[in-house]
Amino acid sequence: MPQTLRSTQTAHRLPRHAGRLSLLSLALLLACSKPDHFAQGQQSLSKGEYATAVVELKNAAQAQPDSLEVRIALADALERTGDTLGAEHQLRQALKSTPKDELVPRIALLMLDRMDVAKLDQEFHDRKLSTPAANSELHAVLALGHLALQHPDKAREELKDVTPSPTASLAKAQLLLADGQREKALAELEAVNAQGPANWWVLRATSRVQSSLGQREQALKTIQKAHEAAPWNRGLIGEYGEALLNAGRIEEATAQRDKLRKQAPGYFWTQYLNAALMARAGRYEEAHASALKVLAGVPDHLPATLIAASAELQKGETLMAEKRLLSIGKKHPNSIQRIQLLAQSYLRSGRLNDANDMIRNGLALDAENKQLLSLKADVALQRRDARLATQALEALLKSDPKDAYSLLRMAELQGGKSEATLGLLQRAAEATTDQGLQDRIIATVLRLGKPAEARKFAEDMVKAQPEQAQTRLSLAAVLRAQGDADGARKQVQTVLDKNPAYAPALSALELLASNEAQRAELLTRYAQAVKTKGSPAQTFMAYAAQLERAGQTDPSPLSVLEQGLSQFPDDIQLRDTVVEAYLLAGKPEKAISTAESGASANNAPATAVALLATTYQRLGKQSPALEAWRKAVAASPLRNDWKLQLAEMEAGANRHNEAASLLRSLLTSHPTDARAYRALALLVAKDKPSEAISVAKQMGQQEKLKNEALLLEGEVLLRQGKLDDALKQYSEAVKAGAIPAAAIARISVLDQAKRQPAAESELATLLRNLPKHPGVLQFAAQRAMANGQVEASLDYWKRAVELAPNNGALLNDYAWALVQSKKPGAVEVAQQAVAMTGNHPNAMDTLALALAQAGKQEAATKLLRSAFNLAPTVPSIRLHLASALNASGDKAGAAELIKNLRPEQLNADDKAALSRLRGA
Incomplete structure (x- = not known):
């Protein structure tokens, strides 16, 4: 027993000891298996x-x-x-x-x-x-x-x-x-x-x-x-x-640039590279926005300053460009690019002496600078100093006898000396492959009355560059000008056979399509173009427009636009066109989602946010529209048109202080923008009339805006009910030369004061002095119609549109007068207005009423539905559609449309129509 017991105890101890060893080994193993973070x-x-x-x-x-x-x-x-x-x-x-x-x-x-x-x-x-x-x-x-x-x-x-x-x-x-x-x-x-x-x-x-x-x-x-x-x-x-x-x-x-965008979208180099690339591509709005982001962190960065100033000059904001370029003058006084841009700015604003001084400073640093010598010639030409312009151009040609642009300008300067001029143009044509210059050379030859020489120039260019598409298009333009449409078409077809997606050739073919077969070929060419790699976004828009004109639905214009947007999601113009197409088709949700997806994309440009704001606004969604405009302005703070829009929205939301603050900032950043002064003065006119007058006087301190300031002060006085003071103010404006605006304003005040004889007399004087001024005739027409003088009104309208046949707004007003007076020709004039205004809802509304009056009720209702889809918040369009639906038996649809209409939103005729509808 004892022996057995001892062996049993040993047997029990061994496993326990072995267990302790196993745990130790496990701990060691666990320690070794911990991750070595450093390694x-x-x-x-x-x-x-x-x-x-x-x-x-x-x-x-x-x-x-x-x-x-x-x-x-x-x-x-x-x-x-x-x-x-x-x-x-x-x-x-x-x-x-x-x-x-x-x-x-x-x-x-x-x-x-x-x-x-x-x-x-x-x-x-x-x-x-x-x-x-x-x-x-x-x-x-x-x-x-x-x-x-x-x-x-x-x-x-x-x-x-x-x-x-x-x-x-x-x-x-x-x-x-x-x-x-x-x-x-x-x-x-x-x-x-x-x-x-x-x-x-x-x-x-x-x-x-x-x-x-x-x-x-x-x-x-x-x-x-x-x-x-x-x-x-x-x-x-x-x-x-x-x-x-x-x-x-x-x-x-x-x-x-794209690599940096992924790593650091807000980084200095990301924004600068984007600015430089956008400027190179001619996308000045985006270049400007990125350059401003660079300058926010590095205010004295010369290249970004030059990009921003160049973009501002492109947009016509010369004062802002000058201020920016002058601000870096101390640190970069010898920057030739800065000097060139300043000289351009001075030249554009008519400050010829300042431009000349700047050019002289630049030439002292670089005597053979081509850009500055060219600007020197520009200044001389504006001063009508042919001798000095010739000297500048000769200096350019001395340093570079094959400077095609200088040769062309020298030829243009010589004018009537046709043989010498043709010799210069010949040299210019031989010296350049730049298509813009080539086209200008050919146009100059045509202006000299030398069509045969122009054709030879174009043919020589094609021989020299047979693979260059644009040279063939230049030849096609010359052939078309000479009446050889078939020859022109062959040149364009040759281009498209080699490059089906070449947009200028498609545009040229459109100009040459004069019959059904040629228009069918044009559609076929466009269909091929959008299937070809490298076709630009503009081609999809052009193809959709052609399908719309042809009334084709297979493929539908909208499907072509959708296809284009899937390929070019960053193209704002295309996205805008798609949004418009969805609205026209009565698909507001799709319009909003399309605008939202553009605005929410990574690195979305401010223009995409502005498109979203506009879309919300058109659909009456004021709160999201206001928020989107705020984001757009924050992203592009120097877009004065956007700031004006945001100020209007803020005022509409009863945020008058915010609106006033925006407008005052505009007066600081864009002191020559008359719209900002007017908006601010009229915003505060009711509650702070003295401040409104002060704003108008501040506007008058700008030399270019003195006359407009006088008119603004008169408008403020008129809004305060001070008719006599307003008349005096408008008289001052007339003396200062604010014609015809001030004279028209005086006549309106006289009418308001019930002083018709005096008004008639002043209008007669104005018509004698300016018998061919469309604006004066338009005012006379509107006044005559308001006074029940229908025949006189229509005569004024007819004369006005004859003087300005391409003014869509004028045509629309004339068509409306014809509708009101139930005279023939309303449909034809209204159709012209719609074509001129590019489907503006108001013009579509006028055409619809003309069609209804002509008995074409179904077409009228369809057009009114389209106008309503584009502008669902316009009360008059809503009412007119309701009337059309009611006439067709859709009383429920009509009732829904007029449910929230208020009489004060309508003119007298429309108020009566609303009353009749509600009583029906």
């Missing part, structure tokens, strides 16, 4: 998976907060994600636990990369590191900071005692560059590169110097190497993109 972070870092690396290394730093190795690795990862502040923080944390001089220059470089130069200088200017190499490196970085702020003397001070290093050489090179010693600067950098593989920031600096020396191809290669050495660096992506753009490699530059 995994380094592995992710080496693979370029920077976000993952940051996560792993942050975990490692939590576990080992005093590890220098971990902190440096985490700083590397953070820097590669663009978080230079985070990287700096990690290096400072490392310094706390492990004082190491070598980390200080690295911290300084991160601060310099962020352009936090003031703080950099404040913290490190007097800092002396114990390690000589680190101390030298720190002060070289400080020198770079001073050079960035254009303080060369401070940079020299920092570089006094530095030892040779890549950073020191970089600083010395930039100092040489600032001193104008560009060749020595390049030699300094090349010496650094010769010592071994250069780091990315030395390569970047080398590229900048090469670029300043005009070595653009070499500079591009160098910045590409820098980018390849540090592909994570966002600044390098931006500079590389800019270099590609300057080299004309647009697709590659766009790819760099």
